[in-house]
Amino acid sequence: MEFTKQIADYILSQRWCSFKEEIRLGQMSEFNLQSIPFDGGKKLFSIGQIKSKQGEAHYFMMPLQEVSTDQKNALPLNGKYYRDALTEPDYWQKLMELFAQNNNKVRFPNGWVMKHNIAHHPEVIQSQINMPSRPLGVEQSNTTLEVGEQMIAFKQERILNFSTQINPEFSMNDKLMREHCSVMPETYGGFFLYNNRGETASAGIEQEYISNKGDLWNYSVSYLKDKLAQGYLTGTDLRAEDNPQFMGMMLNLSRKTAEMSECLSRPDSDQAFAPEAVNDTFIHHYSKQLEVLLYQAHQNIVNNVERLPEPTKSKAQVLLENWKELTQKFVADKIRLINDSPNKGYITRVHGDFHLGQVMVTKDDDLRFIDFAGEPGIPLEQRNQKHISVRDVAGMYRSIQGYLGAVATEEFAALAPDLESQKARKAYAKKAIKPLIESASQTFLGRYSLRDPWLSLEVLRKNLYEVNYEVNNRPNMAYIAIDGLTDLLKPTSNGRDLLQTKKPENTL
Numbered sequence: 081m082e083f084t085k086q087i088a089d090y091i092l093s094q095r096w097c098s099f100k101e102e103i104r105l106g107q108m109s110e111f112n113l114q115s116i117p118f119d120g121g122k123k124l125f126s127i128g129q130i131k132s133k134q135g136e137a138h139y140f141m142m143p144l145q146e147v148s149t150d151q152k153n154a155l156p157l158n159g160k161y162y163r164d165a166l167t168e169p170d171y172w173q174k175l176m177e178l179f180a181q182n183n184n185k186v187r188f189p190n191g192w193v194m195k196h197n198i199a200h201h202p203e204v205i206q207s208q209i210n211m212p213s214r215p216l217g218v219e220q221s222n223t224t225l226e227v228g229e230q231m232i233a234f235k236q237e238r239i240l241n242f243s244t245q246i247n248p249e250f251s252m253n254d255k256l257m258r259e260h261c262s263v264m265p266e267t268y269g270g271f272f273l274y275n276n277r278g279e280t281a282s283a284g285i286e287q288e289y290i291s292n293k294g295d296l297w298n299y300s301v302s303y304l305k306d307k308l309a310q311g312y313l314t315g316t317d318l319r320a321e322d323n324p325q326f327m328g329m330m331l332n333l334s335r336k337t338a339e340m341s342e343c344l345s346r347p348d349s350d351q352a353f354a355p356e357a358v359n360d361t362f363i364h365h366y367s368k369q370l371e372v373l374l375y376q377a378h379q380n381i382v383n384n385v386e387r388l389p390e391p392t393k394s395k396a397q398v399l400l401e402n403w404k405e406l407t408q409k410f411v412a413d414k415i416r417l418i419n420d421s422p423n424k425g426y427i428t429r430v431h432g433d434f435h436l437g438q439v440m441v442t443k444d445d446d447l448r449f450i451d452f453a454g455e456p457g458i459p460l461e462q463r464n465q466k467h468i469s470v471r472d473v474a475g476m477y478r479s480i481q482g483y484l485g486a487v488a489t490e491e492f493a494a495l496a497p498d499l500e501s502q503k504a505r506k507a508y509a510k511k512a513i514k515p516l517i518e519s520a521s522q523t524f525l526g527r528y529s530l531r532d533p534w535l536s537l538e539v540l541r542k543n544l545y546e547v548n549y550e551v552n553n554r555p556n557m558a559y560i561a562i563d564g565l566t567d568l569l570k571p572t573s574n575g576r577d578l579l580q581t582k583k584p585e586n587t588l
Contacts, residue, residue: 083111083130090155091130094164096223096238099130099138109133113142113157114188119174122146123165127188127240127273139240141283143171166223166236172213180209191276194283198269200257205268205286208232226289233265233289240273240281243460247282251464252429252452255353259343263336263449265290282453291443296333297436297479300326304488304516305495308509317512320519327523329447330480333439334526336447337476341469344428356466358424366468367415370537373544374407377565384551384558392559395566396551406569410540414533425534427466434472435479473528474538478546480524482564485517486557540568 144162211228271284432454454463493506546561
């Protein structure tokens with residue numbers, strides 16, 4: 081099927097589309113839709129495929145609902161018009177009917193098969209099959225529906241990633257449920273798509289619905305902005321002792337993270353989850369991977385340094401001037417400490433993409449972790465690998481210590497009516513928020529310390545990923561990653577601070 085402008089416009093209007101830039105650049109040439117009619121033909125359970133001119137294919141779930149007229153952003157197909165079916169209140173109910181009528185297995189015209197597997201608590205699924213559903217409004221590479229009266233959260237995957245490996249979200253959830261870990265919603269079942277090449281893609285997951293106030297990122301940013309607004313007129317700093325609610329949340333986050341790590345570190349007869357002692361081979365490969373990341377970060381800073389605003393540009397230039405000395409010494413010192421230790425640590429399965437946005441705040445102010453599918457952007461095979469057990473601690477630490485205060489400051493300043501007021505608000509917020517963020521970071525770390533060589537290396541790794549992204553995509557926000565790297569590396573040599581920068585002229 082030709083990839084027409086109408087098809088392109090429809091897909092571009094979908095929030096889940098992760099390849100919009102390729103479409104805008106005219107790199108797509110072919111569109112294919114495999115559909116199974118249901119709900120009396122009014123709905124299509126569809127798999128979309130778009131091929132680029134270079135032959136690369138993107139696969140995605142695109143369930144459709146027929147509409148009577150050419151509505152805005154409707155998709156024209158074979159003389160009819162369609163829109164996204166997941167917004168229909170009967171989508172879940174009609175989908176359950178389709179699979180029940182076909183013994184929980186449907187076959188698409190191209191021979192691909194989708195199965196609905198119910199792994200736990202089938203009585204919950206059964207009790208909700210005739211209930212309405214509605215989108216929760218938070219959409220990335222999937223769309224999550226609330227089913228019934230807050231009974232089931234059904235996450236319909238939109239982007240399909242085929243692999244010979246099972247989606248780690250299912251195996252991770254199963255492991256944590258076996259260990260009676262309280263950090264995540266229970267999983268009831270899922271939808272799996274099988275192609276003709278022996279590969280599988282996760283197409284949906286059914287989980288316990290957690291009544292919540294949103295994720296901990298938005299919760300925390302909103303809380304900090306309110307506190308900054310209260311303290312602005314009096315110039316009051318934000319301190320831990322004045323914010324017991326927020327600090328209590330950070331303490332709970334620390335405990336829940338430790339619980340998750342402990343559950344994933346327990347012995348297991350399933351070798352995919354059995355902890356393994358770090359050996360010389362692992363340390364060698366780990367060091368080589370860090371070398372690649374360091375090289376990439378160096379090149380990205382070099383290529384983008386002129387785009388960076390001051391004072392970030394000057395800090396980046398000083399980093400570049402001392403890059404080899406700083407980074408090689410930092411890594412070598414940590415690796416030496418690891419090699420000199422009788423216990424070199426363990427590798428385990430990890431969450432893999434752990435930050436404040438992956439934590440739900442429940443209605444009673446408890447916490448639940450979500451999205452155990454692993455680090456986005458890498459193949460599923462790699463997401464199932466084991467890593468140093470403190471990887472998740474490092475990711476969350478950077479989310480709090482690096483990004484939380486900076487973004488809250490930016491958003492607080494942006495509320496000002498004019499540029500001068502924005503500058504004043506930003507100057508206040510940057511100073512006022514620092515004590516609370518420092519206390520929150522240390523409270524989260526708890527028994528962990530950046531003196532731990534593995535944790536410091538994992539923080540470096542995370543920080544390098546941030547540098548690579550920010551200098552390429554968000555130069556105005558790159559100061560967060562550059563400042564983090566500067567603070568992490570900040571040693572001295574012969575009494576000279578290698579990262580000392582001169583204040584650039586004509587800057588605020």
